[in-house]
Amino acid sequence: MPELPEVETTRQGIAPHCEGQTITDVVVRNGRLRWPVPEDLPERLRGQIIRSVDRRAKYLFINLDGGTVIVHLGMSGSLRVIIDNAPPQSHDHIDLTLASGVTLRFNDPRRFGCWLWTETAASHPLIANLGPEPLSPEFNGPLLFRLSRGKQTPVKSFIMDNHVVVGVGNIYANEALFKAGIHPKRKAGRISLDRYHRLAEAIRETLSAAILMGGTTLRDFVNSDGKPGYFAQSLLVYGRGGEACKECAATLKEIRMNNRSTVYCPKCQR
Incomplete structure (x- = not known):
């Protein structure tokens, strides 16, 4: 998608x-x-x-x-x-x-x-209740920290909720959580403000890099000029389950969360 x-x-x-x-x-x-x-x-x-x-x-x-x-x-x-x-x-x-x-x-x-x-x-009903844009000044660590208090949902599901922040799809949630060193199944309400600062910055960095590179190559996606994106060449964890972590060489784990592939490093992410 x-x-x-x-x-x-x-x-x-x-x-x-x-x-x-x-x-x-x-x-x-x-x-x-x-x-x-x-x-x-x-x-x-x-x-x-x-x-x-x-x-x-x-x-x-x-x-x-x-x-x-x-x-x-x-x-x-x-x-x-x-x-x-x-x-x-x-x-x-x-x-x-x-x-x-x-x-x-x-x-x-x-x-x-x-x-x-x-x-x-x-x-419009499709637009009115959306959360902030991830590259806007309104999106930051304190916002994530405030909205996450009392939440028992996994942090990966939390940041993919369009009422929290828009546009953090499965691929980029995997990548941002790895960069921030946060385990995707950790409860959103148990994450500190400092770690949410790092996660917000990781989301911004990941999405900005993908935009510069033209997006991630997916089976069905082509740009308006017919050329596929090539951010896939830079993916650190998504689609790499069973391979070595590029940071510590541990074997990346792949699980299913909400019927979506979730890949993480058991050593780098906690």
């Missing part, structure tokens, strides 16, 4: 081609996504100017004068910038054609993504 770095990489890739451009046509080939694409979406969008392309958590905002299109890539979706009039392929469900001749094309084999219309994105 595309996580925050992949979504931010997509935003950075498509924004220069879209911002300031007028939408001349909208083609919805299959509107049966996670939620049905509004039937009047093409009518709403034609003739409007894309003012900006923003991101909140794993949602992309295509901001127009009259409102915002909220886009989610789901499990397998991607947004591609098409400049050569390439014909649509299987699972190419939505096209936005711009006055420049560029087409923004949405591909989603599993159809778990979404394209929704709203006049006020910040108050």
